[in-house]
Amino acid sequence: MNNTIITGASRGIGFDVAVQLARQGHRVLALSRDEENLKALKKEAGENLDYLVFDLLKPDARALLGKVNPMERIDVLINNAGYLLKKPFEEITTTDWDRAFGVNFFGPAHLIQIxxxxxxxxxxxxxxxxxxxxxxxxxAKFAGLLGYSASKAALANLTECLAEEWKDRNVACNCLCLGAVQTEMLAEAFPGFDAPVSSEQMGGFIAYFATQGHRFFNGKVLPVSVSTP
Ligand SMILES: NC(=O)c1ccc[n+]([C@@H]2O[C@H](COP(=O)([O-])OP(=O)(O)OC[C@H]3O[C@@H](n4cnc5c(N)ncnc54)[C@H](OP(=O)(O)O)[C@@H]3O)[C@@H](O)[C@H]2O)c1
Incomplete structure (x- = not known):
């Protein structure tokens, strides 16, 4: 039984990963900003799941530690929350950069530190x-997704560097680079595109990899994709 924390669990892929891990008997702490969706998640996932309303752009370390201290140890941290910035490069504002890198890079980095x-x-x-x-x-790259893609590239690089820096510790770090999965984010990024993979299917794979992958991989940035996009 693993003690797991997952961000972005209110919908999409994170929701499905959280439900599957909890049903497998793992203890799950689910984070997102949307309390109503987290309550719905709890209903689906059952007694193994607890949740915390948490904004990666305004991280409340004290509230998080209030939930984590009783868990004593964390075996799996899944930095799943994501923010899609879709804008031509010349229109990207400082606020846009802050939000994309805040959710997709600084948030995960800060969470790992805490x-x-x-x-x-x-x-x-x-x-x-x-x-x-x-x-x-x-x-393959797509116009309008530069800010989002750059922030995800930074997260991939953090993965490789952190695994090296912590290679003598008992903590592995990997990054799964997802291709198209049918969620709200995909519909916004590529309107009308039908993804060949459902959120539930990807949720199952991520739940498996989160609990088993670190036996075989460390510091790896792995493409998980069967389509373009
Ligand atoms: N779907 C795809 O095709 C695809 C492809 C490649 C990569 N990905 C990546 O896979 C992950 C899951 O994507 P998805 O498609 O399931 O996305 P989604 O349905 O849009 O869900 C995004 C999740 O991120 C959370 N989130 C966003 N901003 C947040 C903030 N400031 N603080 C805390 N949580 C925040 C949202 O929760 P709240 O709004 O409740 O806070 C939500 O649970 C993301 O990292 C995404 O970039 C997805």
């Missing part, structure tokens, strides 16, 4: 960052 002492208490912890094919070097 949770480090708890991750180090695990026999073998796994930090799993959810990246994007847009931030995967050499992949």
């Amino acid at each position: 949770l480090r002492p708890f991750l180090e208490k695990s026999e073998r912890a796994h930090i799993l960052n959810i990246g994007s094919m847009g931030g995967y070097q050499g992949s």
Whole structure:
């Protein structure tokens, strides 16, 4: 049984990962800003799941530690929350950059720093960052997604560097760069495109990889995609 924290659990992929992990018997702390959706998640997931209303742009470390302290150790941290910035480069404002990098890069980085002492208490912890094919070097790129893709590329790079910096500790760090998955974010990024993978299917894969992947991978940035986009 793993103690797991997942961000962006109010809908889409994060919701499905949280439900599947909780039903497998793992203890899950689910984070997002939307209390109503988190209550619905709790209903689906059952007694193994607890939640916290948490904004990655205004992280309340004290509230988070209030939930984490009783868990004593964290085995799996899934940085799944994401913000889609869709704008031509010349129109991107400072606020846009702050929001994209805030949710997709600084938020995960800060969370890892806050949770480090708890991750180090695990026999073998796994930090799993959810990246994007847009931030995967050499992949197809799409106009209007530069800000989003750059922030996801930064998250992928953090993954590689952190794994190196912490290679002598009991904490592994990997990044899955997702291709198209049918969610609200995909509909906004690519209107009308039908993704070949459902949120539930990707949720199942991520739940599996989060609990098993660190036995075989560390510091890896892995494409998980069957389509373009
Ligand atoms: N769907 C795809 O095709 C696809 C492709 C590549 C990568 N991804 C990545 O996969 C992950 C999940 O994507 P998805 O498609 O499931 O997205 P989604 O349906 O749009 O859900 C995004 C999640 O991020 C959370 N979030 C956004 N801003 C936040 C903030 N300031 N503080 C806390 N939480 C915040 C949202 O929660 P609240 O609004 O409740 O706070 C929500 O739960 C993301 O990292 C995304 O970039 C998705």
